[in-house]
Amino acid sequence: MAVRADARRNRELIVTTALDLFAERGTAVSMEEIARAAGLGVGTLYRHFPDRQALVEDIALDALRRLMTFGEAVVAEDRPNWQALRLVVEHCAGLPLALIKTLSPATTANPELARLERDLNALFERLALGAQEEGTLRGDIPPGEVVGLLNVAVCRPGARADDYLTTVILDGLRR
CATH class of the missing domain: 1.10.357.10 (Tetracycline Repressor, domain 2)
Structure with missing residues (x-):
């Protein structure tokens, strides 16, 4: 099954944002902070990644x-x-x-x-x-x-x- 282009972009955005935040503030960054910094809803983040x-x-x-x-x-x-x-x-x-x-x-x-x-x-x-x-x-x-x-x-x-x-x-x- 092909992944929609927007879903692929969102996943890449989540990973990139998480890496940036982890590098800047350490691994204690919450999933909610990652979603907010990526400009996405928490639900979108959890659809891609069920947990940290x-x-x-x-x-x-x-x-x-x-x-x-x-x-x-x-x-x-x-x-x-x-x-x-x-x-x-x-x-x-x-x-x-x-x-x-x-x-x-x-x-x-x-x-x-x-x-x-x-x-x-x-x-x-x-x-x-x-x-x-x-x-x-x-x-x-x-x-x-x-x-x-x-x-x-x-x-x-x-x-x-x-x-x-x-x-x-x-x-x-x-x-």
């Missing part, structure tokens, strides 16, 4: 899918692993990964979210191991721990590719 969890999961799925697509494309290119790892980390800066970390595995019923997180962690681990093998990433830190450090850098509010924390972590990992 559904809205955040939708945003999370979109962000993780985009990151996975980008990461796979970077890996498919013939480039050094360290360079590929940095490109993927830089791409993370534009995604709402801090918001995603607010989702609790106990309350998230969407198996695609868990699969995407596992696949992305595996992709980061492969890149880290490859960079260690090529001698561009320190070899004394297990690849899984490298992923944990990178999560600290990119999965926080306001994370940017060129901010001090991301820069220090990448500089510290570089051999």
Whole structure:
């Protein structure tokens, strides 16, 4: 069944508005505030997203899918692993990964979210191991721990590719 153009626009407007408000004021923004800021009725918002969890999961799925697509494309290119790892980390800066970390595995019923997180962690681990093998990433830190450090850098509010924390972590990992 095709989605009407106005319904599609409303859904996109809700997601964009929610992202803007979450970035500006944190995740405590109410659904009513999101609807008001989007210029829509609360009923319209709830027709698209029955609750906050559904809205955040939708945003999370979109962000993780985009990151996975980008990461796979970077890996498919013939480039050094360290360079590929940095490109993927830089791409993370534009995604709402801090918001995603607010989702609790106990309350998230969407198996695609868990699969995407596992696949992305595996992709980061492969890149880290490859960079260690090529001698561009320190070899004394297990690849899984490298992923944990990178999560600290990119999965926080306001994370940017060129901010001090991301820069220090990448500089510290570089051999």
